[in-house]
Amino acid sequence: MPGTAAGITAADVKRQAAVQGFDLCGIAPAAAHPELAFLREWLDRGYAGEMGYMHRSAERRMDVRQVLPSARTVIALGTLYNTERPYSTDSDDPRRAAIARYAWGDDYHVVIQKRLDALLDWLRAEAGAGFEGRAYVDTGPVQERVYAQHAGLGWIGKNTCLINFDAGSWIFLSEIICNLELDADAPSLDQCGACTRCLDACPTGALVDPYVLDSTKCLSYLTIELKGSIPAAQRDTIGEHAYGCDVCQEVCPWNRSSSMAASSAGAWQPRAGLDGPRLVDLWSRRDDDLRTLLKGSAMKRAGVRRLRRNLAVAIGNSGDPAAADALESHDEETCRDPLVAEHVAWAVEKLRG
Numbered sequence: 001m002p003g004t005a006a007g008i009t010a011a012d013v014k015r016q017a018a019v020q021g022f023d024l025c026g027i028a029p030a031a032a033h034p035e036l037a038f039l040r041e042w043l044d045r046g047y048a049g050e051m052g053y054m055h056r057s058a059e060r061r062m063d064v065r066q067v068l069p070s071a072r073t074v075i076a077l078g079t080l081y082n083t084e085r086p087y088s089t090d091s092d093d094p095r096r097a098a099i100a101r102y103a104w105g106d107d108y109h110v111v112i113q114k115r116l117d118a119l120l121d122w123l124r125a126e127a128g129a130g131f132e133g134r135a136y137v138d139t140g141p142v143q144e145r146v147y148a149q150h151a152g153l154g155w156i157g158k159n160t161c162l163i164n165f166d167a168g169s170w171i172f173l174s175e176i177i178c179n180l181e182l183d184a185d186a187p188s189l190d191q192c193g194a195c196t197r198c199l200d201a202c203p204t205g206a207l208v209d210p211y212v213l214d215s216t217k218c219l220s221y222l223t224i225e226l227k228g229s230i231p232a233a234q235r236d237t238i239g240e241h242a243y244g245c246d247v248c249q250e251v252c253p254w255n256r257s258s259s260m261a262a263s264s265a266g267a268w269q270p271r272a273g274l275d276g277p278r279l280v281d282l283w284s285r286r287d288d289d290l291r292t293l294l295k296g297s298a299m300k301r302a303g304v305r306r307l308r309r310n311l312a313v314a315i316g317n318s319g320d321p322a323a324a325d326a327l328e329s330h331d332e333e334t335c336r337d338p339l340v341a342e343h344v345a346w347a348v349e350k351l352r353g
């Protein structure tokens with residue numbers, strides 16, 4: 001096998017990963033890990049909601065050897081993204097937007113893909129002819145948390161997030177699947193114990209059982225992935241969440257003193273305008289202005305139209321009757337979009353009672 005012939009060791013790969021800016025690196029075998037099989041039942045129960053791509057790529061997600069038949073190893077990589085900013089659960093002002101921590105700064109897909117490409121180039125050069133590899137950061141049909149757990153990066157907690165013993169769970173995952181034979185790390189062991197804080201704190205009951213998340217109830221899904229109307233019965237539960245949700249991680253004891261991003265702190269600092277903004281201030285910005293704000297950020301996934309849909313619901317939940325005027329009077333193209341207008345009407349009615 002080319003990797004061993006070239007003499008690359010797991011220690012070499014880890015050193016080079018650190019050079020490229022990765023905070024964590026571990027090696028998992030490309031094997032039939034038992035947790036991979038949970039995906040089928042999860043999909044059958046309808047927990048993926050409208051995320052059709054999860055169904056379409058299910059076979060490949062069950063085993064990376066479906067993605068790269070020659071795969072022997074998954075090099076699992078972690079990038080910390082925590083910054084010195086308060087948690088959403090520390091705020092008692094429902095007029096302020098809760099925006100998920102991972103989305104405050106630059107788009108992690110772009111930042112991390114550059115590092116992955118550099119690591120892949122290094123592997124290709126060191127391993128020589130015969131090397132095969134694929135690099136993904138949330139972009140491929142891979143159950144990233146399972147391989148990260150088997151590579152020793154952390155365990156999959158009851159909130160379903162990958163938690164590192166020292167660094168907590170504010171970690172972006174990425175990986176290189178390749179045909180090198182490298183010494184694998186020991187898998188991480190579950191440290192959740194008897195704790196159930198995440199299940200108790202989830203505002204929607206989306207964690208239907210320990211380790212099982214129903215996306216159709218999750219605020220991250222409802223505010224980011226769902227393209228159409230947010231079901232009326234679920235709008236109250238959105239609270240002030242304008243984009244994503246961090247509650248089940250914020251309450252986790254392993255994040256009480258979680259490590260700050262070191263290698264790339266600048267990239268994850270909140271952009272001006274996304275640092276605890278008032279809901280009404282975000283709503284009152286012009287479409288062009290919002291497009292500029294989202295450019296180069298992970299939030300562009302939802303786009304301005306869906307952001308306005310979410311803001312309308314969150315403003316409706318803010319209990320601030322004065323905000324109803326702001327909702328009705330702001331006249332931008334995306335405010336007139338039927339999807340947005342319908343959520344505005346719901347919010348105005350709720351605020352004026």
Ligand code: B12
Nearest residue numbers: 038042100138142144160161162172173211213220244245
């Ligand atoms: C689809 C998806 C979502 C969906 C579904 C989430 C989910 N839990 O599956 C939605 C839109 C809800 C979502 C939300 C978020 N996501 Co997301 N998401 C993904 C994606 C693309 C696939 C995840 C997947 O395969 N789900 C399938 C189900 C079956 O997996 P699972 O729920 O994790 O369940 C596992 C275990 O819990 C276990 N299991 C399942 N059932 C059972 C039963 C028992 C008894 C046991 C013991 C175990 C067990 O097996 C499963 C193994 O895969 C990954 C990227 C990737 N390609 O992996 C990112 C990813 C998981 N997301 C990520 C992030 C950051 C988030 C959010 C924090 C964003 C936010 N702030 O709003 C939230 C967190 C919500 C949460 N608590 O998970 C990161 C997580 C990093 C980390 N440290 O864990 C990832 C890895 C992206 C990345 N490259 O960094 N996400």
Ligand code: SF4
Nearest residue numbers: 202218219245247248
């Ligand atoms: S992200 Fe929010 S809504 Fe989703 S499971 Fe965690 S606490 Fe619940």
Ligand code: SF4
Nearest residue numbers: 157158192195198252
């Ligand atoms: S809050 Fe408790 S149960 Fe949930 S993931 Fe963290 S340690 Fe595990």
